[in-house]
Amino acid sequence: MKLLGHLDWEWVTAQSHAEGWRAHVIQSFSDRCERVLETSLEVPSAPGGWMHQFICEEHWLPLVYETEQKEVYRCPHGHNVGGPEVHAAWRALRHRELGDDLRDLALGALVFDDTRFADAALTLLRRYAELYATFNAGEAAQAWMLRGRAFHQALTEALWAIPVMHAITLLDAHIGTAEKRSLYGHLLVPMAETFKVAHEELIRQGRVESNYTAWLNAALGCVGFLLESDELVRRAIEGEGGFYHHLSLAVRPDGFEYEGSVYYHNFVVLAYVLLAEAALGNGIDLYRYTAPEGQNIRAMMDATLSLAYPDGSLPFLNDGAYWDGGGYWKGSILDRELCEVYEIGYSRFGEPGYGWLLASAYRRRGCSRGEWAAVLYAKDPIDGKEAPPLRTSVLPDSGIATLRPTRASHVVTLVYGPDGGSHTHHDRLSLSIWPWSTDPGTLPYGGRSRKDWYQHSLAHNVLVVDGTSQAILSSCCVFSEEEDGVSVASDKLYEGVFVKRSIAFHDSAVLDVMSVSSEQEHSLWWVLFLDGTWEIDGVTEVPSEHLGTAPPDLFVEVSARRGKSNEPLSACTVRDSVRYKVEVGASVPFEVLVGKTPPHASHYLGQREVLILCCEGRDVRFEASYGEEKGDE
Ligand SMILES: [Zn+2]
Ligand SMILES: [Zn+2]
Structure with a gap:
């Protein structure tokens, strides 16, 4: 397993016999995999647009997301909204959801030793390998966008590609040599090219500090480790736009991302953590790296915690995906990403405040602890965690x-x-x-x-x-x-x-x-x-x-x-x-x-x-x- 091989797989796969709070995590994840199997896993044959256009312009609100493609989508105020941008935006959300489903099914296949999950995951993966060459979403992108191929933005493509690559690594035992060659050739190699071009463009524009770079690095690192490409891994970690340089440019010495937004700060932490986990499986420990002015991943997680209110909520400073994104996200996009960051952060650092932040994010989402990150990382219960003694x-x-x-x-x-x-x-x-x-x-x-x-x-x-x-x-x-x-x-x-x-x-x-x-x-x-x-x-x-x-x-x-x-x-x-x-x-x-x-x-x-x-x-x-x-x- 080239990406998550450092995890304690004996413990993860023994979880189907788990007890107590951990049994709830596993049961909740099992229910989730079963629900995914019941939905149509047909992949939209057109690429995704820009998710911010899945809105009602009149009421400024996100439309109600459903997994099935519709002629029109419902505004929370009751009327229907359609149009090409809305459809492309729906596809952006749907492709991302399918990427997540793919990872869930692949992980479910391993944890529950269930071939139904493996078969469904492989079907999705093969379909994406067929479609990727036909995608050219960048053509329809707005002029300011850094273009992707499966999505208008290369950023969205990175967000989608990481769970897809996790799925590839998790399905290792189910993919033979010939199929691997085909999947790599049709999906991973051209995807790596998309990310490389976008990354190079950011460097050329002098925008290395952008949050896009953090996500492109995470995607380039994952694809580099899978393809065993030193060139891609070096680009993602040590290169001019790599992790080390990005951390020193994009994060202020106090540990907060330069945009001053809780959302974008955590968004960058998530990209760093996904890259760090991929690297850890390949003998590189990015958690131990501290940039010249003291910036590191742990300090970034602490910075978020230092801003928390007594109920575990966070100030919605500057722009950010703070709104409730609806069914797919289960609550706000910020909260969903906080759950991923702090599941991993809590297991890596054991800081009790992280467990408290995590519990409050799950509570706001009304969602049980049973997503992929909890299955892989949750080693301690978080229910009833007391607020840490936060000071001015x-x-x-x-x-x-x-x-x-x-x-x-x-x-x-x-x-x-x-x-x-x-x-x-x-x-x-x-x-x-x-x-x-x-x-x-x-x-x-x-x-x-x-x-x-x-x-x-x-x-x-x-x-x-x-x-x-x-x-x-x-x-x-x-x-x-x-x-x-x-x-x-x-x-x-x-x-x-x-x-x-x-x-x-x-x-x-x-x-x-x-x-x-x-x-x-x-x-x-x-x-x-x-x-x-x-x-x-x-x-x-x-x-x-x-x-x-x-x-x-x-x-x-x-x-x-x-x-x-x-x-x-x-x-x-x-x-x-x-x-x-x-x-x-x-x-x-x-x-x-x-x-x-x-x-x-x-x-x-x-x-x-x-x-x-x-x-x-x-x-x-x-x-x-x-x-x-x-x-x-
Ligand atoms: Zn409306
Ligand atoms: Zn504001």
Whole structure:
């Protein structure tokens, strides 16, 4: 077995006799394999498109995915959507699902010694070997895409190819020499060429740090080990665009991927881990490698853990696949990938916090622990794992502070990092306040929502100056620790405007002071999202109207107001038996708007409520406190 040969196969295959929690893992995996056998395993004869186009453009939502090809697909709002892009996007999802099914069946054949699974897996594999030469998806790709052959993007092709290659290695005993030659010649060799061309193109464009590179390296490494090609393995690990160089370029010294997105960070960790596992089976230990500024795989896993909220959820910073992807993914794409990373991470490092993160990701997905990674790696139970003792922590190079007061249940994420490229949101100096006002993340990229709403300053708890989104530069904010908290300041987000935000903790309250000073008078909007149902004092309902005529203001429907006043405003809500209270005021008279906005990625069928304090001035100070009282239902 050329890819996963280092695993304890005696233990893995003895699992059909497992007991206790492990028996549940095996039973759940067995059920999964049986379900796969019951579905049609017909491979779509056309290649896959771009999964972000499997959406309803009107409602910005992912369509309801089903394994069977349809004329039209259902929007969660009830109507049907079709069209060539939607069909190509469905095929992208279906091919990926079939790649995963292929690995499950191949693993099922080994674990349960069941030829039905092996036969079905071989049929799928032969079909892909027939079709691959006919695929030319890159022709239909958008101009900005790094092209693949079975998918518009080479990135998606790498995501699909790795489980396919795992299946090939797992089916070793079922594939004779002649068939192996044919499979390798028709599938692996041309696939390697696709990845090589894409990899070379990224190097040529000077974009080695891209998350694409991490996935191309994982795919090139796997195919290199299978084909026993030193050239491909060297390219994936030691070459100019290889793992070592990528780790040093794409990961900041604090262990977080440069894009500053929890999603893309974990996405890159997953690619690294898949490559590391393939390499480990071939005598190369990438887990032990540390890049010159201290970056390594373990530190990356720890960085994610350091951001976790008390319920094991994570802040949806910047762009990312944070939404519920539907049936195939079983929950959010982030959570599914977290399960793979932390099954492997927990077994490699035994860090209890990883088990806790893992348990919370499975819980959010409503999915039992019984996927391939659990079958291969899960050696310890995770049910009922207590939260690790997480403390206030800062990722200084990425500019993310996670503030955990000792006497309050609030956790505050303060963002002040450098530009992380095209997935960056204009959210510097923004707060995510767990549990009632966290970053909304994004919906699928195929529609206008990402650029017209989610990336804008107005979609975050920030200060918006003159109705425009802030600028983000490579170095825009100065962070400092203060006696009872922290502060971040910047004079680069808006020209000629100095903004400082200080967060402190007093008993069970969070104090949030934002001060603005400038030579000129500016329009200032202090923005705070309120998730759940809040009572807001002193506002009057008004006929709904848009905040403005162009995005992003167009997407705020103002539904209540309060006229100009010096009076502080208060609002409260009750959640899990805790009464949360917001009080906010300003040093100048201000107007209050309450509006409905596009949803949070984790509750995308509703809308969010936003509170905006509006005023004009040169020197203005906003003071807010976020308090809580326990036991008040
Ligand atoms: Zn719709
Ligand atoms: Zn955001």
